[in-house]
């Protein structure tokens with residue numbers, strides 16, 4: 001469905017995307033995951049034909065000339081602008097008319113899509129008066145009006161509350177089940193877990209690519225999960241054989257090479273500091289641990 005080979009794009013001195021090579025198969029939910037400025041938007045813009053690469057090849061739906069397959073693509077850009085002074089229904093109708101469908105068809109499709117995105121009951125509300133999550137759903141709904149085979153979504157859940165994020169992902173799943181291939185970018189590492197394949201991007205480069213399970217398996221270190229009631233444990237563990245300490249909510253993840261030795265050293269250091277170790281045990285890496293290790 002998508003084939004990128006050594007795709008590079010610079011803006012002045014900034015190399016936004018560097019030698020990007022990846023393949024997306026039909027039926028996938030492919031996640032491009034990375035922090036702000038990683039190059040995700042630039043990559044998506046090249047795949048959707050908005051900008052051209054400086055070098056390398058971009059092939060989408062078997063075509064190098066993306067103009068010719070645009071009607072088969074859906075694209076929800078990061079800052080999708082709807083008409084704030086039009087209602088939800090009017091926005092959708094307008095988008096539908098852009099694709100030249102006849103009025104009666106637009107009406108029935110709009111209803112089906114607004115019901116699917118749970119916006120039907122808000123159809124008379126002005127887009128400006130929607131919550132952030134609902135605006136994103138409206139952007140999704142707009143992108144669905146012409147039934148794309150391949151749907152690009154650039155950070156569709158950024159700034160959206162957790163409940164709406166979950167609902168949004170449920171929608172992506174059901175669209176995918178019906179046969180739509182999804183290419184989605186996100187800065188949220190927990191969303192990587194929801195994709196069939198993930199590419200981690202950092203400074204314009206893919207640092208890792210695979211299914212979430214594969215990526216977890218390839219994690220090069222061992223991990224300890226520590227629970228202790230203290231806010232700043234880093235100085236206390238300075239002398240322990242630990243590569244990195246990352247806090248995960250109430251817990252810490254300690255990146256180590258040898259769990260047994262590290263565990264003994266941590267216990268000793270914390271006890272010496274008069275702290276009670278609530279729990280300390282080896283734990284399998286989450287996709288977030290994998291990413292943090294790669295981004296160091």
Ligand SMILES: Nc1ncnc2c1ncn2[C@@H]1O[C@H](COP(=O)(O)OP(=O)(O)OP(=O)(O)O)[C@@H](O)[C@H]1O
Nearest residue numbers: 011014015016034035036037038039040041042043
């Ligand atoms: N049109 C442009 N002109 C100049 N620099 C750009 C342009 N577009 C992107 N960049 C730069 O390229 C780099 C990658 O940006 P890009 O928007 O692709 O990243 P991103 O991963 O989508 O992050 P964000 O979520 O912040 O958009 C950044 O350093 C950005 O400042």
